[in-house]
Amino acid sequence: MEILKIEDLSFSYPLCEKKALKNISFTVERGDFVTVCGATGSGKSTLMRMLKKELIPLGELTGKVYYKGKDLDTLSEKETTCSIGFVAQRPEEQIVTDKVWHELAFGLENMGLPKDVIRRRVSEMTCYFGIEDWFEKSVNELSGGQKQLLNLASVMVMQPDILILDEPTAQLDPIAASDFIATLSKLNRDLSLTVVITEHRLEDVIPAGNKLLAMENGEIVKYGETRSAISALYGNKTLIEGMPAAVRIFNNFEINTPCPLTVREGRDFIEKNFSNEIRSADKKEQKNEKKDAVLEFSDVYFRYERDLPDILRGLDFTVYENEIFCILGGNGSGKSTSLSAAAGINKPYSGNIKVFGKKIKDYKNGDLYKNCLSLLPQDVQTVFLKNTVKEELADVNMDTSDLPYDLSELNERHPYDISGGQQQLLALAKVLSTKPKLLLLDEPTKGLDAYAKKSIMDVLKKLRALGMTIVCVTHDVEFAADCADRCAMFFRGEITSCSSPKEFFSGNSFYTTAANRMTRGYYGGVTTVADAVEIMKKNGAATK
Amino acid sequence: MKAFDGYNPIAVFIYYAAVVSVGMFCMNPWIIGFSLVGALVTFFIRNKLSGAKSHLFFLLMFAVMVIINPLFNHNGVTVLLVINDNPITLEAIIYGIASGAMIIGIIYWFRSFSQIMTSDKLLYLLGSISPKFALILSMTLRYIPLFEKQTQKVVHAQQALGLYRDDDFLSKIRGGIRVFSVMVTWVLENGVITSDSMTARGYGITKRTHFSIFKFRRHDIILTVTTVILFAVMLPTLITGAINFEYYPKIVGEETTVFSVLAYISYGILAFLPTITEAEEKIRWKYLKSKI
Incomplete structure (x- = not known):
């Protein structure tokens, strides 16, 4: 009917x-x-x-x-x-x-x-x-x-x-x-x-x-x-x-079969149409230079109130200069709490946090927030207070010519009326006004469409090229697989594993990208759709 | 279930109105005694012995009232001693004790009342008078914690931007103004979503009904009827002043009659109703258990 x-x-x-x-x-x-x-x-x-x-x-x-x-x-x-x-x-x-x-x-x-x-x-x-x-x-x-x-x-x-x-x-x-x-x-x-x-x-x-x-x-x-x-x-x-990833993979080839939608169908599609003689793509050897530590957590414990349980339990990790470090993990595992601890908002009751080799406690008069670090909160509406984008940028004396992206066409719009992706970029612009060397981002891709997500990723990569270090808390595995240098798994207040995205997602079997789940056991080291397509093209049609 | 928790808010409200109104306006020692002991027992049944500090505070308050009255009030015929030409009288001391006991009793009635009447019960009470006002209150109760949480988030966000500091008075004020203006925008913008959500679910189409999860059960009827009967028995004596009690200049009580005795008994039962229902419930459970 x-x-x-x-x-x-x-x-x-x-x-x-x-x-x-x-x-x-x-x-x-x-x-x-x-x-x-x-x-x-x-x-x-x-x-x-x-x-x-x-x-x-x-x-x-x-x-x-x-x-x-x-x-x-x-x-x-x-x-x-x-x-x-x-x-x-x-x-x-x-x-x-x-x-x-x-x-x-x-x-x-x-x-x-x-x-x-x-x-x-x-x-x-x-x-x-x-x-x-x-x-x-x-x-x-x-x-x-x-x-x-x-x-x-x-x-x-x-x-x-x-x-x-x-x-x-x-x-x-x-x-x-x-x-x-x-x-x-x-x-x-x-x-x-x-x-x-x-x-x-x-x-x-x-x-x-x-x-x-x-x-x-x-x-x-x-x-x-x-x-x-x-x-x-x-x-x-x-x-x-x-x-979905299966559709995106399918769209790279001209094969006359029904389009796969789920991971299961995607896998069938790959196995039916492509051989796996070449198991994995050539890994580009990453040079292991000695880099300076930018953010160090050592044995940090934190709880919100005396009677509440610990949120961070002996958190230990180091972020090095000029990398994008992604923290993944379940809800309520303490990811966001660790970010605000790094930004000096939550004060741990035990352990040390060092930013650029100096303890957070030793930063005085807001020096921590001047040319040093900056945090972009999850709810970006918490940073908007003016009626237009232009005023918003003027509010923090942001020189837009320094930005790796352009916001000028939004100048007269209200910050609440622009799209989620644009809000994210505007908030990021405000955050960048303090000229930070360490950028902390809390779920920058939440609620964004694929296009906006891509533009955020491009911006982050550009910022890294400019020498910035970025720590990013996210639920979005596809995002982490694409732009992180290292990924860390957060579980019950501590980091349980930490490695490059390739290793990280190949090692996980549930908490991983769709492209990886589709090719698991058939190809090795595939994390993104682009990886999958590359290796499929190399292998060519299945000889059956 | 502790004393009166499971009762309908209207029944509980009627009960408290009766017990407190008599206890507050009648200075008869019998009534004050029943009211105080009844209130204390009810409170202790609910809370056991926890919160010793608050009890200590009210004990202190009682002591202060007892001491202050004779120091400032020199009425009464029985002078016990004279300090700085000011007579301290027996009547003033006794009045101090009586009024102290009365006030403490009422305070303890209100303490247990506020525990029993959680926000949703109060809303139900209000709702039966004005549904519209009850909805507004419910929305306010929803909005205040949301607002607080968001404000906290804004403070943190602005802090991390280096735009909010609380090191000195001036920057604190400046930061406060920033946070306030962010919150104003937020409230205006997100209020639209809430109002959309209300329209989408038909707010304002017809006259609203008022739903609640409370029913008026048999035990509520029994409680209400008992309260009303006991109050009715006392009423004539209250109106005629048959149980009035004079403290100044000389302590004189009205003559004891059948009616006044009946009134004392009624109030005694009334003041101990929560205790009685609680005890009855305990016994019933014991009995049930022994049967199992």
């Missing part, structure tokens, strides 16, 4: 000449799981809002949206609110009330439903999501992933037929993100709930969905069954860049 029909929809924001959406037409069947992909600014989010009547922004709108054959405008508010659910990006700010149970009931209260009905629906949903344990908790006690699940559950109690999600996992760590996607696909399977989702991280979503809608500059490039749509995108660099 046709549940949603969009007919010749165009939209432009006020005072904007360019149309955000141009002649969009497509239909969604009941039970479809549609993944909407496209670079930042392609109009994905705007399109999502067009489908949720209550959230349509101000602007000029033409065209029609039909829900179950009826024009969305003719339906009652009650009907549209209940039948079309919406979950947005930031988990924290979407929560309205202070208790989990109250949040679950919020939408139903708004509908004016009697208490008994609310009680039944809330208890039902709590069971389905398996969240009884936190039913009476304060929402502030929940982790980011739990908060987003709560947002989903409190939309689901309204019993929608269709769920619209705008980058719901962008702010979550990879494990919470794949849990969230798994829950969505369970809802889709069990209740034949129709899902329309936009995402940047497509590795998990694409295999979960049955349809793909690719957008570029406010237009639909391709819409259809996932595999055929992806095949149709062959050669479209910007869109393929954000696809």
Whole structure:
């Protein structure tokens, strides 16, 4: 059954000449799981809002949206609110009330439903999501992933037929993100709930969905069954860049088979079509010069309060001059805490931290932050306080000509209105204004699309070439594999392994890149898609 | 479950209103005694012997009240001694003890009340009066910790940028202003997300209902009815002043009648209701256990 029909929809924001959406037409069947992909600014989010009547922004709108054959405008508010659910990006700010149970009931209260009905629906949903344990908790006690699940559950109690999600996992760590996607696909399977989702991280979503809608500059490039749509995108660099590793590998060859989507399919594809006579690429021998230590942790212990457990337990590591050092690890393992300890914000109760050979304690009058080190926090919105990008840069007397990238075209925009990747670059520019020699970054690629991620990586590499040392905490294995000189695994407050990305990811079998998992045991030392493609090309077609 | 934790907030509120209102306005020694002992027992049932420091503080407070009153209040006919031409009277001492006991009793009632009435119970109470106000309060309770956390993050971020220092007064103020302006932007921008989330879930479409996880059960009815009956028994004596008690100039109590005795007994039971329910529950569990 046709549940949603969009007919010749165009939209432009006020005072904007360019149309955000141009002649969009497509239909969604009941039970479809549609993944909407496209670079930042392609109009994905705007399109999502067009489908949720209550959230349509101000602007000029033409065209029609039909829900179950009826024009969305003719339906009652009650009907549209209940039948079309919406979950947005930031988990924290979407929560309205202070208790989990109250949040679950919020939408139903708004509908004016009697208490008994609310009680039944809330208890039902709590069971389905398996969240009884936190039913009476304060929402502030929940982790980011739990908060987003709560947002989903409190939309689901309204019993929608269709769920619209705008980058719901962008702010979550990879494990919470794949849990969230798994829950969505369970809802889709069990209740034949129709899902329309936009995402940047497509590795998990694409295999979960049955349809793909690719957008570029406010237009639909391709819409259809996932595999055929992806095949149709062959050669479209910007869109393929954000696809799962298997798709990216497939796109380097002209082989007439269905496109692989998952790691398993990718592996089949490689084994069927390529031989493995040459097992591994020539390793470029890295010269082991003696370098100066820039940041040294020796036996550092830290806890937030006297009665709380240790967050850092005997942390020991050294970062050398002019390298990009990536710290990976699970949530709550103390990665970010170690960064703020290095920046002198958290003070350890035992052990020493040395920056450029000098103990942090011995830096006086903020010398630590002058031409020395700088920390870019995870939430970059914490550094913005002005109304335009230009003022923002003037605020820290930043000379933009020193930057290895250009922000001038954003000058008059509001820092909150530019894209996530641009926010990240702007914040980085502010951080660089102190001319640091050691740069500490906390999850610089969180919530970014493939294109923005690439530009961040390029910037970091340029900074390294300028002689900067970069320490980076991240969840993003692909990012670490691509640009790190050394990677370290963080576990329960200490570093358990530390080596070059090649060694590091070949040594891990779960916590590693998709390209590595695809080629494990077939080829050696492959960590990135580029590595895989290179060695596959060398080997040539399988002789079977 | 400790005394009254599992009861409906409305029942608990009615009970406390009754026990505190009488205990606060009636200076009869019987009432004060029942109120003080009842409040202390209720509190100790809930908290065992923990928090000795706070008890010591209130004991000290009691002592101060007992000493201060006769020093500044020279009413009363029975002069015990004279300090600097100021008579210290027996009546003033006894009034000091009585009022001290009354205040400590009320304080302990409020201490256990605030433990029982967690924020969600208070919200439920408010919600039954004004749902709208309850929602605003709930949102505030949600926002304050979020705001605090974000402020902390901003302070750290600005610190690491070298733009926030607290070495001296001037830079502290300057840093504070920075953090404040970051937070203003943040609140304005992210408030939009919250309001979107509310609209998306139909806020303001029709009249809201007020949901809560509290039910009015049998034991709540029993508690409320008992409270009301006991209060009703006392009411005539309270209105007619049959249990009034004079401290100045001479200690005189009203004549003891059947009604006043009934009032004392009623208040005694009322003040020990939490203790009684707690004991009853303990006995029931013991009994159940022996059956198993």
